[in-house]
Structure formats: structure tokens, C-alpha cells
Amino acid sequence: MPHLLHIDSSSRCADSLTRRIGAQYVAAWRRTNPEGTVAYRDVTEEVPDLVSEDWVTGVFGPADHHTPRTRAAVDASATLIAEVEAADVLVLGVPMYNFSVPAAFKAWIDQICMAGRTFAYDENGPRGLLAGKKAVVVRASGSDFTDPAFAALDHHAPYLRGVLGFIGITDVEFLSVNGPAREQIEAGLIEADRAIAASLKVL
Numbered sequence: 001m002p003h004l005l006h007i008d009s010s011s012r013c014a015d016s017l018t019r020r021i022g023a024q025y026v027a028a029w030r031r032t033n034p035e036g037t038v039a040y041r042d043v044t045e046e047v048p049d050l051v052s053e054d055w056v057t058g059v060f061g062p063a064d065h066h067t068p069r070t071r072a073a074v075d076a077s078a079t080l081i082a083e084v085e086a087a088d089v090l091v092l093g094v095p096m097y098n099f100s101v102p103a104a105f106k107a108w109i110d111q112i113c114m115a116g117r118t119f120a121y122d123e124n125g126p127r128g129l130l131a132g133k134k135a136v137v138v139r140a141s142g143s144d145f146t147d148p149a150f151a152a153l154d155h156h157a158p159y160l161r162g163v164l165g166f167i168g169i170t171d172v173e174f175l176s177v178n179g180p181a182r183e184q185i186e187a188g189l190i191e192a193d194r195a196i197a198a199s200l201k202v203l
Contacts, residue, residue, distance in 0.1 A: 002036040004029055005087035009043050009105035010095045010140075017140035017177050017185070018093035021192045025091050025136060025175070025199075032200050039083055048107040049076055059114060077111045084112055089134045090169070094160065096141035099153045101160065109163055118167040128168025135164050135172045136199065140188075144179040173199060 006026050010016040026038060049055070055077065058070035084090065094101050101109075112118055120127050137160055143150045161172050175195050177188030 002033050002088045003086055004033075004036060004038045004089045004091060005083055006038060006040045006091045006093075007043060007105075007108065008041075008093040009102045009108070010093060011044055011102065012095075016093075016095070017189075018095045018138045021140075021175055021177065021189070021196075022091050022093035022138045024192070025138065025196050028196050028200050029089065029091075039087070041080075041083065043104040043108045044102075047104045048080060048111045049073065050107055051110045059116075077114055078117070080108065080111045081114060081117050084118070084130065084133075087133060089136065091136045091138065092160075093138045094156070096139055096143070096154075096156045099143075100155045113163065113167060126166060128166055128170075130168035131170070133169050133171070135169050136175060137172060138175045138192075140177045142178075142180045144184065146178075175199075 004026065006022060008016075008019055008022060010018045013019070030036065030038065052073060054067075054069045055073040057065050057067075058074035059077075061070065092105075094105050097103075100106075115121075118129050120129060137157075139156060141156070143153070145151050145154045157174060164170075164172050173195075175192050177185055177192060179185065179188065
């Protein structure tokens with residue numbers, strides 16, 4: 001049966017657009033996949049560890065350098081990786097903070113990018129190990145990136161598309177609500193409704 005992993009990373013709760021649209025997508029996915037299952041993680045409630053020396057030693061160091069702390073660091077990372085490996089679809093609620101992703105979400109990314117688990121290198125270079133999954137990125141920003149003054153500052157979508165592709169997730173869809181004005185937000189929410197229906201082929 002299909003399985004969906006839903007990640008939220010907004011520091012806002014009730015007023016978060018990414019939480020609202022992400023939940024809307026998941027609800028629609030449940031209706032179109034009644035036998036499917038959903039796992040949820042809010043990385044603002046339990047912020048993933050930052051990459052530490054213990055993590056680096058645990059992943060890359062020789063076995064005789066491993067300690068209970070290095071093993072614990074890698075085990076914490078492996079838990080997050082297993083959640084991604086189990087999913088067919090990832091719904092990632094990722095608002096834009098200062099033209100990029102929230103720190104808690106970046107910590108999650110750093111924990112799931114592990115050599116030998118989610119990517120590897122061979123004679124042709126890097127190879128993502130999580131192929132065949134779909135990612136739906138729900139993003140919101142107070143900036144209008146159709147404005148040339150802001151377009152060059154969008155480090156959010158290129159980064160996410162690049163890092164997800166690096167681990168093998170190349171089917172990436174963005175649902176975006178951008179702009180400071182109320183009418184822009186309302187238009188974005190209407191477009192998000194349409195995009196969800198199109199994404200899930202809901203009539």
C-alpha cells in the first residue's frame with residue numbers, strides 16, 4: 001500500500017500557510033489513497049541534531065574510533081532516513097526564511113543525506129539511492145519572486161530541487177504562496193487548491 005511522509009517545519013502554528021496547504025494535500029491524498037498510510041514529523045517540535053564530530057566519525061570514521069556517542073548520533077540519523085526510505089510520497093512544508101529553508105529543516109536535510117544510505121559514488125560520480133519517490137514541497141514567502149528584484153534571491157527552490165535530486169528524488173513538485181499582499185495570498189491559496197487537485201487527479 002502507498003505510504004506518505006509529511007514533514008512540517010514552520011515556526012508558526014495556527015497561521016502557517018505551509019501547514020495549512022500541506023494538511024490539505026495530505027487530506028486529499030488520503031481520499032484518493034484510502035488504503036494508504038501516513039507518517040508525520042514536525043521538525044520544530046523535535047529539532048534534528050546538527051551534524052557533529054560524533055556524527056562525522058560515526059559515518060566516516062574507522063570502526064575502532066566508534067563510541068556510544070558516535071553510534072547514537074548515527075542511529076538518530078538512521079531513524080530519519082528510514083522514515084524517508086519507507087515513503088512513496090513526501091509532503092514537505094517548508095516556508096522561506098531569509099531566502100532559504102528554516103534551520104530546523106536544514107538540520108533534517110543534513111541528517112538524511114548520508115553516504116551509503118541515501119547517496120553513493122561510483123565511476124560515474126554521485127548517485128542518489130532514493131529514486132522512485134515523489135516530493136511535494138509546500139512553500140510560502142512574503143516576497144514576490146515574479147519581481148526581478150527578488151528573483152535572484154530565491155535560494156529556496158533551487159536548493160531543495162538540487163539536494164532532493166542528489167539523493168535520487170527527482171520528481172519534485174512545488175505548491176507556492178508568495179507575496180506580501182492579501183490578494184496575492186488569496187490567489188495563491190486558490191491556485192494551491194487547483195494544483196492539489198491536478199497533482200492527485202481529483203475531479
